[in-house]
Amino acid sequence: MMLPKTLKRKLQKGNYTNRILGLGFAFLLILSGCNKKFADIFDRSGNRLVVDDVSFEYLSAKAKVDFDSEKNSLSGTANMRIQKDSAIWVSLSPGLGIEAARVLITRDSVAILDKINKVFMAYSFSELSKKLEFDLNYSLVESVVIGNLIYPYVRERVEKTSDMYTYNQQHGNFYFENFIGTKTMKLEEVSVRDTVTNNAISVTYGDFQLVEEEVFPFLIKAVLAYSEKGKQKTTIDLEYKQANIESKVLRFPFNVPQRYERK
Secondary structure (H helix, E strand, O other): OOOOHHHHHHHHHHHHHHHHHHHHHHHHHHHHHHOHHHOOOEEOOOOEEOOOOOOOOEEEEEEEEEEEOOOOEEEEEEEEEEEOOOEEEEEEEOEOOEOOEEEEEEOOEEEEEEOOOOEEEEEEHHHHHHHHOOOOOHHHHHHHHHOOOOOOOOOOOOEEOOOEEEEEEEEOOEEEEEEEEOOOOOEEEEEEEEOOOOOEEEEEEEEEEEEOOEEEEEEEEEEEEOOOOOOOOEEEEEEEEEEEEEOOOOOOOOOOOOOOEEO
């Protein structure tokens, strides 16, 4: 059956338009599935702020580290392994590929091998908190080094500017100020004040990059400020050179030689 030319042109035009619409729709679906930044920052069903935390079971990373405190300064390379919510393993090399120290942080303690001076140190978090004059725990440390919220948003009052969502939280002795980027949907800055000692730690995050499908901060700067006058701040700068979400189980080797002095 022969169709009139005008009708044929209309049908062909309609098919072409449908193909374009179909491709456009498919493209939007792909973007919304692969790029978390296309999601709404609020979950309208629960009226919750949706923050793009890094999700993984095992993570390995290599970073440049600069540490400066009143008593010690250290610069070097850190090879890190993390098992989510369980352990952080760090091998520190100040230069020439020589391992100077190894650190193992678990839910209840921090162990340090000083390979230069042949010394082993172990602290509970309560002991370490007294040394640093700041109440530390494992969750706080892990959240800081990967850029995740320490405590999830519940229903706190949120203030919005052109580039940031901010809200405050109180958990025990800690008072939190959280700053979430409107474009990154990531924690870009957090300030934590110990209301007992009035000491505070502030952490800023930048240079966000994709690791697998997770958005990871490659620049982290932490500053521990003391309320006591004249006491020097402690600063830690982390610049990740690479980060990988691992599908295999990672090992956390940490053996203390008998000849090491224990402190």
